[in-house]
Amino acid sequence: xxxxxxxxxxxxxxxxxxxxxxxxxFFGWQTRELEIGSSLRMGPGYFPMLLSGLLFILGALVxxxxxxxxxxxxxxxxxxxxxxxxxxxxxxGLTVRGLGFVPALFxxxxxxxxxxxxxxxxxxxxxxxxxxxxxxxxFSYGLGLPFRRFGPWLGM
Amino acid sequence: MDLLNNLAxxxxxxxxxxxxxxxxxxxxxxxxxxxxxGIGATATIAMLMPITFQLEPVSSLIxxxxxxxxxxYGGSTTAILINMPGESSSAVTAIDGYQMARKGKAGTALSxxxxxxxxxxxxxxxLVALFAPPLTAVALKFGxxxxxxxxxxxxxxxxxxxxxSVLKALAMVVLGLLLGIxxxxxxxxxxxxxxxxxxxxxxLNFVALAVGVFGIAEILRNLEDESDREVMTKNINRLFxxxxxxxxxxxxxxxxxxxxxxxxxxxxGGAILAxxxxxxxxxxxxxxxxxxxxxxxxxxxxxxxxxxxxxxTSFIPLxxxxxxxxxxxxxxxxxxxxxxxxxxxxxxxxxxxxxxxxIASMWIGNLMLVVLNLPLIGLWVKLLSVPYYVLxxxxxxxxxxxxxxxxxxxxxxxxxxxFGLLGYLMSKLRCEPAPLLLGFVLGPLLEENLRRAMxxxxxxxxxxxxxxxxxxxxxxxxxxxxLVFLPQIRKRRDEVFTESDA
Amino acid sequence: xxxPKLAAALAVALxxxxxxxxxxxxxxxxxxxxxxxxxxxxxxxxxLVAERMSGDLGQQIVVENVGGAGGTLGAGxxxxxAPDGYTLLLQHIGMATxxxxxxxxxxxxxxxxxxxxxxxxxxxxxxxxxxxEPADFKGFTAYVKENADKLTLANAGIGSASHxxxxxxxxxxxxxxxxxPYKGTGPAMTDLLGGQTDxxxxxxxxxxxxxxxxxxxAYATTTAERLPLFPDLPTAxxxxxxxxxxxxxxxxxTPAGTAxxxxxxxxxxxxxxxxxxxxxxxxxxxxxxxEPAENATPAALKAKLGAEIARWQPVIxxxxxxxx
Numbered sequence: 001x002x003x004x005x006x007x008x009x010x011x012x013x014x015x016x017x018x019x020x021x022x023x024x025x026f027f028g029w030q031t032r033e034l035e036i037g038s039s040l041r042m043g044p045g046y047f048p049m050l051l052s053g054l055l056f057i058l059g060a061l062v063x064x065x066x067x068x069x070x071x072x073x074x075x076x077x078x079x080x081x082x083x084x085x086x087x088x089x090x091x092x093g094l095t096v097r098g099l100g101f102v103p104a105l106f107x108x109x110x111x112x113x114x115x116x117x118x119x120x121x122x123x124x125x126x127x128x129x130x131x132x133x134x135x136x137x138x139f140s141y142g143l144g145l146p147f148r149r150f151g152p153w154l155g156m
Numbered sequence: 157m158d159l160l161n162n163l164a165x166x167x168x169x170x171x172x173x174x175x176x177x178x179x180x181x182x183x184x185x186x187x188x189x190x191x192x193x194g195i196g197a198t199a200t201i202a203m204l205m206p207i208t209f210q211l212e213p214v215s216s217l218i219x220x221x222x223x224x225x226x227x228x229y230g231g232s233t234t235a236i237l238i239n240m241p242g243e244s245s246s247a248v249t250a251i252d253g254y255q256m257a258r259k260g261k262a263g264t265a266l267s268x269x270x271x272x273x274x275x276x277x278x279x280x281x282x283l284v285a286l287f288a289p290p291l292t293a294v295a296l297k298f299g300x301x302x303x304x305x306x307x308x309x310x311x312x313x314x315x316x317x318x319x320x321s322v323l324k325a326l327a328m329v330v331l332g333l334l335l336g337i338x339x340x341x342x343x344x345x346x347x348x349x350x351x352x353x354x355x356x357x358x359x360l361n362f363v364a365l366a367v368g369v370f371g372i373a374e375i376l377r378n379l380e381d382e383s384d385r386e387v388m389t390k391n392i393n394r395l396f397x398x399x400x401x402x403x404x405x406x407x408x409x410x411x412x413x414x415x416x417x418x419x420x421x422x423x424x425g426g427a428i429l430a431x432x433x434x435x436x437x438x439x440x441x442x443x444x445x446x447x448x449x450x451x452x453x454x455x456x457x458x459x460x461x462x463x464x465x466x467x468x469t470s471f472i473p474l475x476x477x478x479x480x481x482x483x484x485x486x487x488x489x490x491x492x493x494x495x496x497x498x499x500x501x502x503x504x505x506x507x508x509x510x511x512x513x514x515i516a517s518m519w520i521g522n523l524m525l526v527v528l529n530l531p532l533i534g535l536w537v538k539l540l541s542v543p544y545y546v547l548x549x550x551x552x553x554x555x556x557x558x559x560x561x562x563x564x565x566x567x568x569x570x571x572x573x574x575f576g577l578l579g580y581l582m583s584k585l586r587c588e589p590a591p592l593l594l595g596f597v598l599g600p601l602l603e604e605n606l607r608r609a610m611x612x613x614x615x616x617x618x619x620x621x622x623x624x625x626x627x628x629x630x631x632x633x634x635x636x637x638x639l640v641f642l643p644q645i646r647k648r649r650d651e652v653f654t655e656s657d658a
Numbered sequence: 659x660x661x662p663k664l665a666a667a668l669a670v671a672l673x674x675x676x677x678x679x680x681x682x683x684x685x686x687x688x689x690x691x692x693x694x695x696x697x698x699x700x701x702x703x704x705x706l707v708a709e710r711m712s713g714d715l716g717q718q719i720v721v722e723n724v725g726g727a728g729g730t731l732g733a734g735x736x737x738x739x740a741p742d743g744y745t746l747l748l749q750h751i752g753m754a755t756x757x758x759x760x761x762x763x764x765x766x767x768x769x770x771x772x773x774x775x776x777x778x779x780x781x782x783x784x785x786x787x788x789x790x791e792p793a794d795f796k797g798f799t800a801y802v803k804e805n806a807d808k809l810t811l812a813n814a815g816i817g818s819a820s821h822x823x824x825x826x827x828x829x830x831x832x833x834x835x836x837x838x839p840y841k842g843t844g845p846a847m848t849d850l851l852g853g854q855t856d857x858x859x860x861x862x863x864x865x866x867x868x869x870x871x872x873x874x875x876a877y878a879t880t881t882a883e884r885l886p887l888f889p890d891l892p893t894a895x896x897x898x899x900x901x902x903x904x905x906x907x908x909x910x911x912t913p914a915g916t917a918x919x920x921x922x923x924x925x926x927x928x929x930x931x932x933x934x935x936x937x938x939x940x941x942x943x944x945x946x947x948x949e950p951a952e953n954a955t956p957a958a959l960k961a962k963l964g965a966e967i968a969r970w971q972p973v974i975x976x977x978x979x980x981x982x
Binding site (some may be wrong): 043108132 | 170203341349377556561569577606
């Protein structure tokens with residue numbers, strides 16, 4: 001896809017390298033309050049500092065090597081997936097104690113089901129009901145896991 | 157012969173009708189729960205353990221062992237079918253197993269895993285029976301310096317896990333090491349990288365990381381373009397390996413068994429390395445290393461055997477020292493204590509029935525697993541014909557439950573979402589998750605043992621070279637390094653344009 | 659999430675309802691939070707008593723393991739739970755030491771809980787690698803004082819039983835050994851067995867079998883009297899080190915504001931459980947014994963917690979070790 005007249009470069013690797021360097025900088029910045037110690041008596045910051053530095057160098061190398069190379073297509077991004085898949089476990093975490101296992105799992109499944117354009121509302125509802133009932137039977141009744149089925153927010 | 161008498165006693169204990177039944181129930185339950193996505197062996201055992209408390213001690217432990225094998229195998233099944241490993245070991249299986257599944261060879265991958273595990277299980281059971289006490293003596297020679305060197309060897313090997321750019325694989329290992337540091341420093345109590353969140357004081361949850369970077373990233377990839385109808389080939393022509401494939405798996409299975417058995421004995425976390433080490437070895441000696449990462453049979457057969465062998469021999473430190481080699485073994489100790497058996501060096505002599513009964517049941521459990529699972533493979537593979545848009549909400553529900561059940565920590569669920577995003581980003585940037593995972597697992601061990609070795613040697617770094625076992629391992633690491641990088645450097649000139657994964 | 663105000667209102671309503679119905683408590687399943695992972699010694703103690711208490715209360719007590727941050731996560735969770743008697747906490751001596759070890763604790767150990775009673779106090783034993791030179795505890799103290807800088811003292815991590823006992827030992831001997839922390843008792847014990855470290859002081863739960871097997875050497879117990887398990891083993895007190903008295907005591911707590919009748923009811927149930935011969939036997943196997951009925955009471959636990967917080971504060975502060 002080298003349509004531009006500029007010098008060839010591998011945008012993906014360039015991005016990867018830069019992101020790695022950013023991550024390294026972040027970790028390095030986080031170690032600033034940790035005591036480094038000496039190599040004989042290492043402090044909590046010694047190892048992380050070493051690794052942050054190493055990661056920064058590796059990131060820089062990845063970025064450097066990306067120059068002078070052909071690009072490879074980045075492909076589509078699953079925005080809808082990101083929008084619905086990732087919040088599903090977060091919702092479960094936020095509500096499993098308050099709402100309880102049953103409603104939290106039901107909504108979690110429902111949220112995740114929205115990630116596909118091929119999932120119609122009614123089947124999604126049916127799937128969420130089925131998953132909730134089966135999981136409650138297996139995990140709560142069958143295995144006796146200490147989940148509250150309905151939590152305090154529901155007044156139960 | 158003593159050994160034969162002992163084994164005979166063991167089998168007579170383990171093959172009482174009741175114990176056989178408990179073993180079978182354990183294997184079935186373990187498989188069924190372990191096969192749920194995001195629920196690995198540790199979570200399965202933690203969930204199922206209370207069921208066994210009501211039983212006789214021997215029966216209870218036999219059933220637990222059955223659950224353990226079942227869960228291990230169930231975990232590999234999900235790794236192969238939907239790229240969702242629940243343990244560090246099945247993360248390796250996922251690399252090539254999932255690619256096999258995508259090519260319509262899910263059945264082959266599953267049966268290779270089952271047969272390899274069974275063989276490894278049989279051999280290592282006898283190893284446990286024959287050599288448990290002397291092997292323990294060797295394992296105790298491993299101090300902090302030796303473990304540090306071992307972890308270095310593991311890290312060097314990890315680069316071979318990648319099938320793309322070595323440089324990026326190294327970066328992923330280092331990123332994994334950094335993520336592994338999150339939590340409280342055990343030497344000073346200082347929280348590191350926790351952002352002030354107490355819930356992360358004990359580190360990030362491994363299951364959250366594995367589920368995120370492998371499983372959820374894969375779901376997102378599959379959701380990129382839904383008009384592209386099939387995620388999996390439906391054309392699954394064969395469930396069992398051909399004669400040729402059989403021949404192909406013999407070598408990897410034998411080597412995997414050896415590697416796994418040796419590493420499993422070390423109580424300080426050697427078993428973690430088993431499947432990684434086997435994968436590296438197979439890739440290195442394979443005539444077609446380029447197939448690894450794209451569905452190589454040896455990449456499933458070797459690590460699965462190594463993993464099962466290691467799982468088996470990690471009972472050695474438990475039974476002879478009363479010391480757990482991994483979280484699963486810690487749960488087993490808990491179960492023993494609740495049964496009134498405090499594990500320790502005397503279990504063999506004071507409770508021979510128990511000791512040999514468990515050993516015999518290990519083999520019986522492995523046998524049941526094969527008998528049970530070979531027919532089930534057809535069923536598992538059928539799961540793949542469930543439309544993907546139905547499958548993934550179920551996966552999300554199950555892994556939410558699984559991750560939460562490990563420690564009842566809701567922050568682990570937030571970590572799942574974060575690592576899902578990270579994993580997806582990594583896949584878009586063509587960075588591979590397996591080296592990251594290995595770094596994450598080894599990071600804490602590496603640092604902990606490095607610092608401990610320095611404390612024990614009073615700050616003398618030559619301790620790594622003057623202790624003979626440590627020196628040998630370090631030399632091996634150097635050899636692997638040369639083997640990995642030499643071809644890379646030689647090839648460099650031919651690859652100016654296509655260094656990344658072709 | 660959802661409506662925090664509504665949730666709070668509901669919680670208040672629930673509390674009132676809970677107080678009103680204290681007479682017919684319990685009417686549903688009770689959760690006992692153990693702030694450590696399943697299978698550990700604390701979890702074992704919890705499951706032992708939970709099972710017996712369930713029988714007496716007529717409702718199942720399920721054990722929930724909420725591990726993390728030295729037990730402070732699980733404790734914090736119970737501190738925030740509704741004080742209706744359906745969420746209990748079983749925690750050990752860490753309840754008292756965390757008050758000093760953690761400077762940023764999300765709750766106040768002294769005011770966030772009500773008390774049910776003491777469960778058991780696990781004794782500790784000073785042990786060393788099996789080829790450690792001194793023959794008895796008197797020789798041990800002299801040898802350690804003389805060679806302190808050459809000796810290593812293992813522990814299972816900050817705040818662990820072995821760490822606490824180790825601090826006391828060093829303070830009692832006025833010797834500064836090289837401490838080697840581990841992640842948990844398992845690896846610490848492995849290295850002691852392998853002779854990689856020299857000394858450790860740990861609960862009988864972890865040491866009994868190894869001492870009996872001759873894989874480590876026992877020097878003294880940290881109890882007031884000799885243990886029935888090891889009648890020949892002296893106490894540190896009788897051999898000239900009275901400062902080294904420590905036991906890992908376990909107590910059951912409820913969130914502050916729980917109706918006194920409920921705590922009383924739970925306490926009675928606990929006393930019955932502790933009197934059960936099965937519990938006595940199981941605890942004896944672990945090298946410990948159930949607390950007598952007069953200690954399995956709210957008053958006894960309250961007094962113990964207060965005294966122990968006061969006792970450990972100077973010890974921890976002078977060692978200068980904190981867990982956050």
